[in-house]
Amino acid sequence: MRVLVTGHLGYIGTILVPMLLKRGHDVVGLDADWFEDCTFTGELADVQNIRKDVRDVEAADLRGFDAVIHLAGLSNDPMGDYRPQLTEEINYKASVKVARLAKDAGVARFLFASSCSNYGASGDNFLTEDAAFNPVTPYGVSKVRVEEALHELADDTFSPTYLRASTAYGLSPRIRFDLVTNNLTAWAFTTGSVYLKSDGSPWRPIVHVEDIALSYIAALQAPRDLIHDHAFNVGTTTENYQIREIAEIVHDVVPNCEIGFAPDAGPDLRCYRVDCNHIARTLHEFKPQWTARRGVDELYQAYKQVGLALDDFEGERFKRIAHIQKLVAEGRLDADLRSNA
Template sequence: MKVLVTGHRGYIGSVLTALLLEKGHDVTGYDSDLYRACTFTGELAEVPEFESDVRDASVEDLRGFDAVIHLAGLSNDPLGDYRPGLTDAINCKASVRLAALAKTAGVPRFLFASSCSTYGAAGQDFLDETAAFNPVTPYGASKVDVELAVAPMADESFSPTFIRASTAYGLSPRLRFDLVLNNLTAWAFTTGEVYLKSDGTPWRPIVHVEDIAAAYVAAMTADRQLVHNKAFNVGLTTENYQMREIADMVKDVVPGSRVDFAPDAGPDTRCYRVDCGHIARTLHAFKPQWTARRGVEQLYGAFCDSGLTLDDFEGERFKRIAHIKKLIREGSIDEDLRRVHARARAIA
């Protein structure tokens, strides 16, 4: 298939692009590449690309593709909270506009990077895709708003699918340290502390970045009727953990580390467990390969190989919000997160 991946140079996108190429698909990227200085390991796959902000996409950019996989956006709660109006403009309005453009351009399939954070504050129950939305952050709310706006666009020629990924973890060329398992493993490696900022009781479903990428490929290539205007929780039902369980895994893997709590550690309103049975029953090509324990071991090995330091981990290079603020201070991007004196959009 001929596929356009927005955000192809991000944490998930860099892994997904490589997998799509491995599976024989024709991939074009679309990314403003704000994190070009943030590659942690390896190299990103080279594909034809638009180096452009997704807010500036046009119908002509999208013509001729069999599918659009839309990952681009502000990727976490600190970025979402930084300027909530930008979260709405980039994550919501630009995403809805992109879906409308794709439909106008005749793209038959549109896969949207939603999130299990749409469930937000949900307590102890296992939630399937029919559960009520209850987001507690601008990031989560933006995902809900896109799903509600794009679903009515579905018709015989335009088929959206909503990929609600669990909280991601695992190694990627564009590694993120703001994700709970990645964060706790990096704390343990660089300081000896598995540092919890909550009281350890909140539940969270987690899934490896490679398994998220595999879910997109499975949904994109599935029979249309199986995925048409459907949402899928992505992960394994067995991979729901309380924060303290993840912390104990990290302690067991990273030699000499101990679990410690922030002075103001308390309950986190983001508490939910998800049922991933629907994707297992529907997309038989999706076979998750990772568990949390193996993910910790993978990251620990990578940190040993790279000699990760606390300055690396906590610095401006690998912390998304800190890197964005650095680019603004330097004048590389403006307050709307647009590149200053950006090169003209072109396909390489």
């Protein structure tokens, strides 16, 4: 297939694109590349890049593709909280615009990077794809609204699919340190403290970034009737953990570290467990390869190899919100996060 991947230079995209190429797909990327100075390790796949803000996508950018994998957007809750109106503009309005243009251009499949953040504050019951939404952040709200809009666009010619990823972790060329497993492992390695910013009680489903990429490939290659207007919780049901359990795994893997709590550590409203049996039963090519313990060991070995320091992952190079604020302060982005180049 000829596939357009928006956000292909981000955390997931830099893992997904090589996997698509390996399977013989013709891949083009579209990315504003805000994080071009933030490559952590490895090389990026060499594919054609439409360097463009997702808000500025035009009909011509979508023509000739069999599928769009839409990853682009403000990628987490701190970024979403930075200026909530931008989350609505970029994550919601721009996503719906891209989908409408794709439909008008004859694109048959539209795979949307949704999130289990849709479930938000949902307690400790296992949630299937039919569970009620209860988002508690602008990021989660934006994902819910896009799913609703895409459902309205679905018809005999346009098949949207909603990949609701569990909380990601794992090594990527464009690594994110704001993700709980990556962050706790980084704190443990650099300071000797598995540093919890909540009381550790909330539940989270977690999934390795490579397994997220596998879910897109499985959906892309599945028969249309299996994925048309369907949502999938992406992960493995056994990979639901309380935050303190992730901290204990990090403690077991990283030598000479202890578990500690931030002075203001308290309960987190975001608490949910998800059932991932639907994707396992439906998309037979989706066979997750990673567990939390194996992923923490991968991160620990990578941090050792590059000599990761606290200032790296808590500073403006690799911390997403800090890097964006740096680009704004330098005038490379304006207050609306548009390029001044």
